[in-house]
Amino acid sequence: MNKRLKRALPLREVYRFLETGPVVLLTTARQGRANVMAMSWHTMMEFEPPLIGCVVSERDHSFAALKATRECVINIPTAGLLPQTVACGNCSGARVDKFAEFGLTPLPASKVAAPLVAECPVNVECRVVDTRFVKFYDFFVLEAVKAWIDGRGPGPGRWRKLDTIHHMGMGKFMVAGRTVATGSRMP
Numbered sequence: 001m002n003k004r005l006k007r008a009l010p011l012r013e014v015y016r017f018l019e020t021g022p023v024v025l026l027t028t029a030r031q032g033r034a035n036v037m038a039m040s041w042h043t044m045m046e047f048e049p050p051l052i053g054c055v056v057s058e059r060d061h062s063f064a065a066l067k068a069t070r071e072c073v074i075n076i077p078t079a080g081l082l083p084q085t086v087a088c089g090n091c092s093g094a095r096v097d098k099f100a101e102f103g104l105t106p107l108p109a110s111k112v113a114a115p116l117v118a119e120c121p122v123n124v125e126c127r128v129v130d131t132r133f134v135k136f137y138d139f140f141v142l143e144a145v146k147a148w149i150d151g152r153g154p155g156p157g158r159w160r161k162l163d164t165i166h167h168m169g170m171g172k173f174m175v176a177g178r179t180v181a182t183g184s185r186m187p
């Protein structure tokens with residue numbers, strides 16, 4: 001590889017190449033009011049019980065609800081929900097009832113007060129289990145306590161592939177594409 005073929009990648013653009021996890025809709029509920037925001041800065045940290053780390057900025061209305069209630073739901077939207085997902089990421093629940101405004105349906109969760117988004121085929125109810133990095137990075141560690149998948153697929157472990165959406169920055173998204181099976185021994 002010839003180094004001269006390389007050009008500097010601005011550090012502020014690094015996330016665009018690493019951030020391939022799906023954009024999710026994070027729901028919270030505080031004092032009877034549900035809210036929903038788009039979130040793509042999240043990472044798996046443990047298989048079971050699943051631990052998920054995520055950055056919820058202090059500037060987001062959701063931050064205070066997540067910090068106070070220590071509960072949320074991670075909802076995974078598919079390509080048909082892209083407009084609503086982007087809309088939820090571009091306005092504040094302090095001013096807008098995003099469920100009503102963007103036609104999203106809240107469903108009661110089983111273990112947390114935050115609602116599931118009915119239109120999302122996968123929903124993961126979570127509790128905050130570690131806030132030590134919140135003061136440095138707005139980074140919360142969540143434990144999944146209950147998860148749901150649309151019953152319309154062929155069954156557990158054999159669900160249809162989801163056309164999840166993946167943020168690339170600058171108003172661009174990838175929709176999950178080809179699946180390649182390698183026979184890896186990873187779970």
Ligand SMILES: Cc1cc2nc3c(=O)[nH]c(=O)nc-3n(C[C@H](O)[C@H](O)[C@H](O)COP(=O)(O)O)c2cc1C
Pocket residue numbers: 023035036037038039040041042055056057058059060061062063085086088089090091092093094167
């Ligand atoms: C595609 C996309 C991904 C986003 N990812 C995050 C994220 O990971 N963390 C975050 O704090 N904000 C993220 N945002 C911004 C929030 O969704 C946005 O600030 C939202 O308005 C917050 O809503 P709230 O004030 O009602 O909580 C993202 C926005 C978009 C459009």
